[in-house]
Amino acid sequence: MGLIFDAGSDPQRRAFAERAVLRYWLRHPEMAQRYGTEGRRRCVEDLQYTLLYLEAATATGSLELFRSYTEWLRSIFICHHLDVADLAGTLETLLEIFTERGDALPAEYLADSLRLMDSMEDVPPNLLAENNPHRTLAQGYLALLLDQDRQGAADLIINAADTGIPLTDLYLHVFQPCLHEVGRLWMTGRLTIPQEHFATTATQSILAQLQPYAACRSGTGRRLLAVCIDGELHEIGLRMVGDVFTLNGWETTFLGASVPVAGIVGAVKADRPELLALSVTIAPNLPKAAALVEALRADPGCANTRIIVGGHPFNRCPDLWRRIGADAHGRDAAAAVAWADRHFALPGPA
Structure with missing residues (x-):
């Protein structure tokens, strides 16, 4: 390229x-x-x-x-x-x-x-206005974030988990649309950068508090390595993806933000996961992602690892994942798990 x-x-x-x-x-x-x-x-x-x-x-x-x-x-x-x-x-x-x-x-x-x-569209729409089974909860959570009420936001989510709302629902229908809306409000000038950062760090803290509620399915024996490409500092979306895979029986290793290409290749060779989940949220990091895919394909020690990518550029450009050589694109955590379940389906009884 x-x-x-x-x-x-x-x-x-x-x-x-x-x-x-x-x-x-x-x-x-x-x-x-x-x-x-x-x-x-x-x-x-x-x-x-x-x-x-x-x-x-x-x-x-x-x-x-x-x-x-x-x-x-x-x-x-x-x-x-x-x-x-x-x-x-x-x-x-x-x-x-x-x-x-x-x-x-x-x-x-x-x-x-x-x-x-x-x-072109003047202003992106409010995603909370879309069909959302937990819209009221999401709106309440967003209001608490905007008020910078960290404890109130945590209490709301923990109470929701206590009532039996699955963690996957909280991730997909509360955290994800709320963080998108926070970004949209920043873009429109209604939030400052510190307010946006507060919403992200508060949500990260609440994600950690939810870990005791993670009731996993029986193990699939499959392993996921989740990582952000070098230069990517937005890790919360990928963390949710890793958690949802864990909830669905995968053994998940989360390497975090901004990992160099050589480090990712080394981790894949050492762990030999069935699947690598790669997050790219800003377009200037795409050439690094393409270089990573090329390096993984060229290394025999990585031959059995499939690559699924996610992030804003891939959501806006449906064919982009093919152009950098990945195996699939997951629009969100649920879509990524659905693809993985299909691709790595265990053979049925004879």
């Missing part, structure tokens, strides 16, 4: 972003009055992230991936009352520069997103 810039090219990426911002601002002198020196610095920083996402999309051959990022950016502009025309103009300037350089592939991806920008 090729990248737009050389590996380790942060200075190149910054210089490219500065060039694009300078060109756009020279054409629109009102930008300096509107945003000032600090605003320009932030524009350059933001454009470097855009270039990272563009690299990830072109490296994995996924137009949908860059469309998804552009839609997210557009929502940020709308929610924070910024002019979407400035976003479109900056992307058009990038397109112009890539075209001048003869870089047809990134130009194609930019042109695709610009063509579709007007039809």
Whole structure:
């Protein structure tokens, strides 16, 4: 997979972003009055992230991936009352520069997103409004998180477990949609980063308190290794996946966040699990995930381990898991377990 810039090219990426911002601002002198020196610095920083996402999309051959990022950016502009025309103009300037350089592939991806920008969703929907068998519980839990009432949130969930609500239901219908909604509220400017972090750490603490309620099925004899790729710090989703596998009789080893490729390959060779669950939540980490899959396929000691991937990029781009060489994609913990149960089904009686 090729990248737009050389590996380790942060200075190149910054210089490219500065060039694009300078060109756009020279054409629109009102930008300096509107945003000032600090605003320009932030524009350059933001454009470097855009270039990272563009690299990830072109490296994995996924137009949908860059469309998804552009839609997210557009929502940020709308929610924070910024002019979407400035976003479109900056992307058009990038397109112009890539075209001048003869870089047809990134130009194609930019042109695709610009063509579709007007039809993109303004703001993601509230997932709690969807059909949810525990909607009232989820809404109560979210309210307590937003009030930063850690003990109240813990009491609510523990009481729910005491009444017999299965842990899998709590994970899929309470924690997961609530954390998605927390992220959406941050995007719309209604939550600060510290408030978002509180919701995550509170939920992690409550997950630990729920472990005594984990009534497992009889063991399947199957082993799962769950890990976040190098650079991934969002581990709570994968932790829930590992817990749900454990509840379904798997022996689960959770390696946690940001594990280098060599470390994951070594762990697979040492443990020889039937399944590796790999989490990637931000697109710039996809090339590392693809490199991991390639390294696992090339090592005879990992030949019997299947790979299932999950995370936001795969949920937005249904074919992406194939493009990095994985065996499957799990939209959530239940889908991952369902695929594993089918794939590793024990033979029935003769």
